[in-house]
Amino acid sequence: MVSEHVGFLTTRVKVGVLADGDRCILVDSGLDSGTAKKILSFLGREGYSVVGVINTHSHADHCGGSSYIKGRTGAKVYASALEAAIIENPSLEPIYFAGGANPPQELRNKFMMGEACKVDQIIEEGKLEAYPLQVDVISLPGHSPQQIGVLAENTFFCADSVFPSEVLEKHRIIFLHNVHDALESLKRLTTVDCEYLLPSHGELLKRDELEKLVNLNRESIEMVEKTILENLDYPLEVCELVARVLNHYNLSIESYSDYHLFSSTIKAYLSYLQEKDLIEFKVKNNRSLVSKKPFLLEQ
Numbered sequence: 001m002v003s004e005h006v007g008f009l010t011t012r013v014k015v016g017v018l019a020d021g022d023r024c025i026l027v028d029s030g031l032d033s034g035t036a037k038k039i040l041s042f043l044g045r046e047g048y049s050v051v052g053v054i055n056t057h058s059h060a061d062h063c064g065g066s067s068y069i070k071g072r073t074g075a076k077v078y079a080s081a082l083e084a085a086i087i088e089n090p091s092l093e094p095i096y097f098a099g100g101a102n103p104p105q106e107l108r109n110k111f112m113m114g115e116a117c118k119v120d121q122i123i124e125e126g127k128l129e130a131y132p133l134q135v136d137v138i139s140l141p142g143h144s145p146q147q148i149g150v151l152a153e154n155t156f157f158c159a160d161s162v163f164p165s166e167v168l169e170k171h172r173i174i175f176l177h178n179v180h181d182a183l184e185s186l187k188r189l190t191t192v193d194c195e196y197l198l199p200s201h202g203e204l205l206k207r208d209e210l211e212k213l214v215n216l217n218r219e220s221i222e223m224v225e226k227t228i229l230e231n232l233d234y235p236l237e238v239c240e241l242v243a244r245v246l247n248h249y250n251l252s253i254e255s256y257s258d259y260h261l262f263s264s265t266i267k268a269y270l271s272y273l274q275e276k277d278l279i280e281f282k283v284k285n286n287r288s289l290v291s292k293k294p295f296l297l298e299q
């Protein structure tokens with residue numbers, strides 16, 4: 001336990017446990033029913049019953065266990081509106097990675113698609129009465145469209161808004177949906193009044209360790225932005241740009257779904273660079289091209 005009522009369990013992601021007497025609420029639920037089963041049996045042995053699950057976002061490693069937990073305990077499930085749409089309809093995730101098309105089998109794995117779970121209450125930034133507790137919900141978009149963090153007592157469960165240095169080093173290009181929002185959420189983290197922070201893929205941090213990590217995450221984002229721009233002096237097809245950026249980072253991707261995670265992230269950077277008026281998109285000779293401004297066709 002981090003404090004009297006707040007603790008966490010380590011699965012593939014950290015799962016928050018907010019307790020009041022013998023009842024508890026979880027922050028996220030793990031990847032799947034197997035993980036959820038282990039969570040419930042551990043908490044059962046410790047004498048807790050689960051009455052709520054607050055989902056930070058709709059990625060399967062965070063919310064895939066919610067359906068099992070709800071089915072076994074009747075726990076009330078919370079999520080923000082857009083994330084709830086995907087938690088309730090998980091096939092939306094492979095659909096958007098397939099660009100809206102009926103997705104191929106390779107995108108329909110359990111890491112792309114958690115088990116569907118009905119969300120009982122849509123949540124937004126602010127105080128949340130999540131029986132039997134009150135917590136603060138803090139909006140942290142960027143990694144996903146409407147990711148939230150949960151502040152309970154002195155601990156801030158900050159989901160995938162910040163990653164430890166080992167994860168930055170391993171993945172090199174961190175998955176993002178919206179680069180501008182991700183940078184704003186990093187700034188936001190530093191304003192939250194807490195003693196500890198728990199990133200879902202890292203260890204418990206003391207508040208004074210945060211700034212260094214936020215800077216590392218910001219620098220990692222700025223480096224990807226710079227790499228993309230350096231490759232866009234002349235128009236390129238987006239898939240060619242993806243290959244060049246992955247090669248620059250010495251990444252050798254062999255999984256079809258991993259490729260789409262990276263490709264989607266690089267497209268998020270392109271939208272961000274367009275918002276900054278640095279690049280433009282054109283279709284020429286039936287090719288979808290992107291280039292730094294001005295868009296020079298001869299090379």
Ligand SMILES: [Zn+2]
Binds near residue numbers: 057143
């Ligand atoms: Zn995530």
